[in-house]
Amino acid sequence: MKYIFVTGGVLSGLGKGITAASIGNILKARGFRIYMQKFDQYLNVDAGTLNPGEHGEVFVTEDGAETDLDLGHYERFIDTNLSRESSIMTGNIYSAILKGEREGKFLGKTVQVIPHVTDEVKSRIYTASKKAKCDILITEIGGTVGDYEGLHFLEGIRQMAQDLGDENVAYVHVGFLPYLEVTEELKTKPAQNSIRNLQSLGIKPDLAICRSDHPVEKRLLEKVALFAGMKTEAVVALETVSSVYKVPLILEERGVAKVLMNKLHLKSKQPDLKRWHDLVKIITKSDKPVVTIGLVGKYMTMKDTYLSVTESIKIAAYANGAEPKIRWIDSEAIERGKLSVKVLDKVDGIVVPGGFGTRGLEGKIKAIEYARINNIPFLGLCLGMQMAIVEFTRSVCGLKKANSTEVDAKSPDPVIDILPEQVTITDKGGTMRLGAYPAVLKKGSVVASLYGSQKITERHRHRYEVNPKYHDIISTNGLVLSGMSPNKRLVEFIELPVSKHRYFVATQAHPEFKSRPTKPHPLFDGLVKSAITMSKLHLSKN
Numbered sequence: 001m002k003y004i005f006v007t008g009g010v011l012s013g014l015g016k017g018i019t020a021a022s023i024g025n026i027l028k029a030r031g032f033r034i035y036m037q038k039f040d041q042y043l044n045v046d047a048g049t050l051n052p053g054e055h056g057e058v059f060v061t062e063d064g065a066e067t068d069l070d071l072g073h074y075e076r077f078i079d080t081n082l083s084r085e086s087s088i089m090t091g092n093i094y095s096a097i098l099k100g101e102r103e104g105k106f107l108g109k110t111v112q113v114i115p116h117v118t119d120e121v122k123s124r125i126y127t128a129s130k131k132a133k134c135d136i137l138i139t140e141i142g143g144t145v146g147d148y149e150g151l152h153f154l155e156g157i158r159q160m161a162q163d164l165g166d167e168n169v170a171y172v173h174v175g176f177l178p179y180l181e182v183t184e185e186l187k188t189k190p191a192q193n194s195i196r197n198l199q200s201l202g203i204k205p206d207l208a209i210c211r212s213d214h215p216v217e218k219r220l221l222e223k224v225a226l227f228a229g230m231k232t233e234a235v236v237a238l239e240t241v242s243s244v245y246k247v248p249l250i251l252e253e254r255g256v257a258k259v260l261m262n263k264l265h266l267k268s269k270q271p272d273l274k275r276w277h278d279l280v281k282i283i284t285k286s287d288k289p290v291v292t293i294g295l296v297g298k299y300m301t302m303k304d305t306y307l308s309v310t311e312s313i314k315i316a317a318y319a320n321g322a323e324p325k326i327r328w329i330d331s332e333a334i335e336r337g338k339l340s341v342k343v344l345d346k347v348d349g350i351v352v353p354g355g356f357g358t359r360g361l362e363g364k365i366k367a368i369e370y371a372r373i374n375n376i377p378f379l380g381l382c383l384g385m386q387m388a389i390v391e392f393t394r395s396v397c398g399l400k401k402a403n404s405t406e407v408d409a410k411s412p413d414p415v416i417d418i419l420p421e422q423v424t425i426t427d428k429g430g431t432m433r434l435g436a437y438p439a440v441l442k443k444g445s446v447v448a449s450l451y452g453s454q455k456i457t458e459r460h461r462h463r464y465e466v467n468p469k470y471h472d473i474i475s476t477n478g479l480v481l482s483g484m485s486p487n488k489r490l491v492e493f494i495e496l497p498v499s500k501h502r503y504f505v506a507t508q509a510h511p512e513f514k515s516r517p518t519k520p521h522p523l524f525d526g527l528v529k530s531a532i533t534m535s536k537l538h539l540s541k542n
Contacts, residue, residue, distance in 0.1 A: 001129050002264045003169045005157045006140045007203070009194020010176040014211045017070030018244050019174050020140045021077035025248040026257045027136055028078050029271035035132035036074040037086045037125070038067075040142040041149035045091040048432075056304030060461045060513055061086065064435025070140065072308050072513065077248065079516050085128040090149065093120050113152055121156030122163070136264075145173075145197045158202045170263045173198055173205035174238075177212040177220065186214055188224050195228040206263045207256065208235045215239060234259050243283050245517055248276055275518045279318065288323040291531050294347035296329045296367045298360030303328070309353050309381065312515035316524040322532055331363030341370045348538065349377035349503070349531030352384030354461070354510060358407045365391045372496070372504060377530040379523055380506030382462055385494060386416045388506045389466055389474065397477045406464050415474075417467040433460045437485065437509075439492035445482035446495045446505055450522040456483075458492070458509030465508065466491035483507070503530035 006020040017038070024034045044050060047058050048066035059072040065084035075082055097120055101111050109116075129137040141157065143150045161169040175191030191210055198205060208230060210216055216237035225235040236254045241247065251257070252273065261268060282288075293313050299305035310326055317324035327347055333339035344350060350371050352364050364387045371378040372391070380388045386404055393402040393415045404416035419433065436457045441448040448454050466474075466481075468489060475481055478500065483493025496504035503526060515521040520528075 001134070001168065002136045002266065003125065003129070003160055003164070004136060004138045004172060004260065004264075005160070005169070006138065006172045006174065007145055007154070007198060007205075008141070008143070008174045009145045009198065010178075010190045012144055014174055014176055015238075015244070015247075016140060016174045017073045018077075018247055019172075019209055019211075019238065019251075020138055021070075021073040022248040022251050023172065023256060023260070024074065024078040024136075024138050025276070026252045026271060026273070027260070028080075029248075029252075029273045029276070030257065030261075030269040031272075032135040032266075032269075033133065034078050035080065035086070035128060035134035035137050036071075036078060036082060037088070037128045037137060037139045038070050038074075038142060039121070039124075039139065039150075039153045040068055040087070040089045041147060041153070042089050043091040043094070044089050045095055046087065046089060052305040053299050053301045056302060057307045057309075058461070059308065060434060060459050060510060062436045062459065066434065066461070068142070069304060069307050072311070073244075075513075076311065076515065076517055079518070083131070085124065085131055088121075088124050090152070093117060093124070093152070096120055114155060117152045118156040118159060121153055122159065125156075125160065145194050145201070151201075154198075154201050154203065167263075167265045170207070170260050171198075171203050171205045172207045172209065172260075174209045174211060175224075177210050177214075177216060179212070179214050186212060186216060186220055188220050188227075191224055192227045195224070199228075205230070206234060207259050209256075210235065210237050211240075212237065213240045243280070245276070245283060246280055249273065249280060279517055282318045282321065285321075288321060289532065289535065290325050291317055291320075291322040291349075291528060291535050292325040292327055292347045293317075293528070293531060294327045294329045294344060294350040294367075296331050296334075296350055296352045296364055298331050298355050298357075298364070300328060300330050300332075306353050308510075308512035308515065309351060312512040312521055312524040313351065313528070315515050315517055316520040316528040318517075319520040319525060320528050320532060322528065324528075329367070330360070331367060332360035333363065334366055335360055335363030341366045344370050344374070344376055347376070348534040349379070349527050351527070352378070352380045352387065352506075353512075354382030354384065356383070356406075361387060361404075361407060365394075369395055372501065375502055377503035377527055377534055378501075378505070379503075379527040380494075381512065382460075382508060382510055385491075385506035385508050386464060386466070388494065389415050389470075389479075389491075392477070392479050393470065393474065396479070397473050399473075404464055413470070415467050415470045416464050418464050432463050435459060437492075439483045439509075440486055441493065442480065442482045442484075445480060445493075446498060446503075446526070447482050447493045447507075447523070450505075450526045452522075458507065458511055459513045460509050462508065502533065503527060 008016040028034045056069040067087035393399045399413040402413040403411035
């Protein structure tokens with residue numbers, strides 16, 4: 001078993017997760033079984049209660065773990081389903097230790113950061129690698145070197161080389177080269193200092209990735225190598241590129257895999273990166289037709305809130321030979337009358353994603369109604385499906401005050417209601433319907449055609465469902481309940497027949513979590529195909 005640890009320096013937001021995922025990509029291309037993991041410094045137990053406006057989306061794994069968005073990058077780049085062992089926060093570490101202390105696990109001992117916290121850190125690393133049965137485990141350490149909150153992680157991974165031998169552990173450090181505008185030059189000092197900070201903790205990086213928004217001259221890499229006491233070939237530039245999917249090929253071209261394989265005493269293998277090369281060729285093709293998808297959301301302060309959704313749209317567009325253009329549409333602005341719903345006339349299709357709370361919901365409902373009436377391709381995700389149900393029951397079924405009890409607990413027609421088993425739950429963290437659940441799709445439905453199967457699974461993250469009391473009136477009025485839970489109690493998919501709408505599909509699930517760069521998700525693929533047709537109509541009118 002081999003272990004690669006990825007640390008960061010200078011500042012956060014460098015793309016450490018993309019770098020780690022790209023390393024996993026090029027090593028998997030050589031036939032190695034890769035698994036990935038991230039340690040975060042927060043005292044939260046998991047990412048489930050973090051503010052998406054500050055931290056971006058909460059990514060959900062097959063086994064229902066609520067994790068950092070970097071796990072989405074990992075899954076997309078190495079095409080492997082991860083698990084709760086892949087996302088560890090400091091709160092989770094301390095919870096386990098304190099629980100053990102209360103149970104008498106440490107009787108007679110003083111519980112300390114070293115060795116007890118660091119031992120728990122190492123235990124999580126070993127557990128992940130053993131359960132995954134991988135050849136190489138890549139672990140990203142959140143935050144930057146020098147953060148007090150992350151010292152227990154750094155000490156834990158330092159001990160790994162001592163425990164397992166240098167030939168089984170490699171350290172990768174990602175640093176930033178800032179550009180000084182006044183002298184028009186890149187500065188290496190911050191990256192040098194971050195490497196030295198890491199070395200002062202007993203970790204000498206085997207590979208340094210120098211991130212920059214500008215081209216990096218070889219002499220600068222040589223300078224970093226000299227001051228860090230590293231070989232020149234072990235210091236690699238990684239400039240900002242137009243698409244993150246280019247990064248694996250850049251790292252491959254610059255010898256990253258070779259450096260790591262030499263350090264880990266792995267035999268060289270010829271990588272199979274053909275599918276990735278084909279993907280990048282499509283992305284970089286300049287004469288692709290443009291398809292514009294409106295993302296009608298309520299979290300507009302940070303685009304990473306809908307990261308997996310936007311990536312799913314892009315991936316589907318690339319697979320259909322199109323250039324994706326995502327138009328951000330604030331549902332709250334529509335709700336308040338600051339933005340006309342007719343803005344949807346300028347897009348080829350819309351996605352209404354998930355979310356929580358009441359803000360902006362009426363704006364989403366207006367957007368869905370406009371898309372339904374005007375035959376604009378529509379895909380609803382989780383809350384997006386719930387609001388489609390509310391809109392349809394109000395507009396078509398005659399239930400003018402239909403609503404979700406999340407919005408109006410006293411609604412006379414609670415078409416969306418909390419699950420009975422959720423009513424008595426008071427804890428907010430990790431208590432929703434989470435992870436992969438099966439669904440049975442209606443024979444001959446749009447979604448069954450898209451999936452190519454009637455039995456599928458999708459990941460969930462929600463507390464509210466379509467109220468079973470309203471299934472009949474919804475169906476009678478023409479909205480197809482095209483996917484149900486195996487016990488036929490819960491609505492998983494809805495749609496309008498193709499005779500009534502070119503593409504009107506929604507799901508209670510979060511299919512965006514299962515998109516892969518070389519394998520677009522069926523629901524997004526269907527949306528984009530329909531949107532491309534819509535785009536051609538727009539062009540013909542113009």
